[in-house]
Amino acid sequence: MSEVVVVGGGLAGSEAAWQAAEAGADVTLYEMRPVRSTPAHQTGFLAELVCSNSFKGKSLTSAHGLLKAEMRRLGSVLLPCADETAVPAGEALAVDVPRFAELVTRKLESHPRVTVRREEVTELPRGTCVIATGPLTSDALSARIAELAGGDHLYFYDAIAPSVAAESIDREVAFLESRWGKGEAAYLNCPMDEAEYTAFREALLGAELVAMKDFEPMHLFEGCLPIEELARRGELTMAYGPLKPVGLTDPRTGRRPFAVVQLRQENVEGSVFSLVGFQTRLRYPEQKRVFRLIPGLEGAEIARYGQMHRNTYLDSPRLLEPTLRLKSEHAPGRDSPLFFAGQMVGVEGYLESAAMGLLAGRNAAGVSQGQEPLTLPEETMMGGLARYVCGLSSQELYPKGKFPPMNSNFGLLPPLESRTHKKDRPALQIERALQALDGMIAGDR
Numbered sequence: 001m002s003e004v005v006v007v008g009g010g011l012a013g014s015e016a017a018w019q020a021a022e023a024g025a026d027v028t029l030y031e032m033r034p035v036r037s038t039p040a041h042q043t044g045f046l047a048e049l050v051c052s053n054s055f056k057g058k059s060l061t062s063a064h065g066l067l068k069a070e071m072r073r074l075g076s077v078l079l080p081c082a083d084e085t086a087v088p089a090g091e092a093l094a095v096d097v098p099r100f101a102e103l104v105t106r107k108l109e110s111h112p113r114v115t116v117r118r119e120e121v122t123e124l125p126r127g128t129c130v131i132a133t134g135p136l137t138s139d140a141l142s143a144r145i146a147e148l149a150g151g152d153h154l155y156f157y158d159a160i161a162p163s164v165a166a167e168s169i170d171r172e173v174a175f176l177e178s179r180w181g182k183g184e185a186a187y188l189n190c191p192m193d194e195a196e197y198t199a200f201r202e203a204l205l206g207a208e209l210v211a212m213k214d215f216e217p218m219h220l221f222e223g224c225l226p227i228e229e230l231a232r233r234g235e236l237t238m239a240y241g242p243l244k245p246v247g248l249t250d251p252r253t254g255r256r257p258f259a260v261v262q263l264r265q266e267n268v269e270g271s272v273f274s275l276v277g278f279q280t281r282l283r284y285p286e287q288k289r290v291f292r293l294i295p296g297l298e299g300a301e302i303a304r305y306g307q308m309h310r311n312t313y314l315d316s317p318r319l320l321e322p323t324l325r326l327k328s329e330h331a332p333g334r335d336s337p338l339f340f341a342g343q344m345v346g347v348e349g350y351l352e353s354a355a356m357g358l359l360a361g362r363n364a365a366g367v368s369q370g371q372e373p374l375t376l377p378e379e380t381m382m383g384g385l386a387r388y389v390c391g392l393s394s395q396e397l398y399p400k401g402k403f404p405p406m407n408s409n410f411g412l413l414p415p416l417e418s419r420t421h422k423k424d425r426p427a428l429q430i431e432r433a434l435q436a437l438d439g440m441i442a443g444d445r
Contacts, residue, residue, distance in 0.1 A: 045098070226280050228280060323375055
């Protein structure tokens with residue numbers, strides 16, 4: 001009998017459990033919530049999103065669009081659930097967080113080969129196993145993983161953006177529009193003139209932050225910096241980042257604002273909106289004071305405060321194979337395969353984490369059935385991510401001795417054989433990736 005244990009019911013663990021079950025394995029999925037919660041989660045549902053409600057771009061013209069296309073071809077359970085619970089977000093795929101998590105939970109709990117157990121796992125299970133406990137792995141299990149890996153984990157700090165009640169947004173100021181008119185008008189935009197932007201930045205720089213532990217240096221993920229850190233890096237860093245006004249016109253003036261704060265709908269009812277790019281570690285009273293300086297949010301009621309938490313991940317280039325299996329030399333005395341998946345392997349982003357769960361779940365099921373684990377083509381985005389975290393990328397993407405987390409990007413993929421104009425490369429890389437993946441799928445049939 002083929003049996004697989006998956007520890008962790010986040011995006012990666014949910015996808016891993018589904019993939020293993022669909023491949024014919026009997027799966028036991030352990031999730032400690034709601035018996036024991038984490039600093040970031042609010043419910044006991046599987047696959048609960050905590051940092052934002054966006055899975056990024058839908059269009060097959062970007063790295064994230066390619067990743068979605070690959071996952072759909074490989075039978076992802078999460079993307080159809082995201083489609084079914086989507087909320088307006090222009091060119092992005094964003095979801096109603098509770099409805100999405102509830103749907104994923106219902107699908108897994110009703111799968112005939114999946115048993116969901118609500119309890120904390122403190123020891124590494126025997127048998128074929130996928131560890132997908134994410135960046136907020138409990139202390140007990142984290143200690144067991146550290147012992148097995150022969151060293152400490154790496155870590156960085158990640159942050160969550162705040163959300164506000166829709167009825168508290170001043171619609172006389174905030175206007176509904178998507179940049180360049182692309183997709184449906186899905187974002188509320190709070191325009192700033194130069195004086196308002198300057199005052200907001202000064203307030204951010206002077207605001208009181210949540211203190212971090214004195215003995216831990218602040219390793220920040222460059223792809224998801226707190227808004228106050230962006231303010232600190234330069235006068236116009238925010239205006240060229242999440243507050244960039246390009247492609248937007250203030251209907252009150254008929255001109256492009258100096259800066260724009262965008263708000264994205266979080267649920268189907270449209271009762272809550274999140275501040276896009278506003279991850280923060282400001283103290284709660286300071287968030288209310290400073291963010292109410294944004295035009296249109298003077299009376300904003302904060303539905304969820306932003307916060308920062310410590311994310312732990314593995315030294316994957318040293319520990320993992322490109323199949324996401326722990327190398328045998330790091331598993332002395334263990335007679336069954338152990339896979340890792342999700343953000344803890346060193347990827348950053350919802351879909352990136354889920355994609356690694358998809359690969360680990362497929363491979364765990366295959367190995368439990370006596371098959372060789374799958375190594376994805378390096379031309380694919382999923383294959384590029386797996387090779388990156390395992391230190392086998394054909395690109396020099398991080399300095400020797402350092403291993404920063406990584407989002408999907410075309411730099412993960414091998415160079416094209418022929419010289420092409422820069423603007424034409426993504427389309428050619430996407431075409432090559434899907435051909436390679438379709439060829440692999442056809443070969444498996």
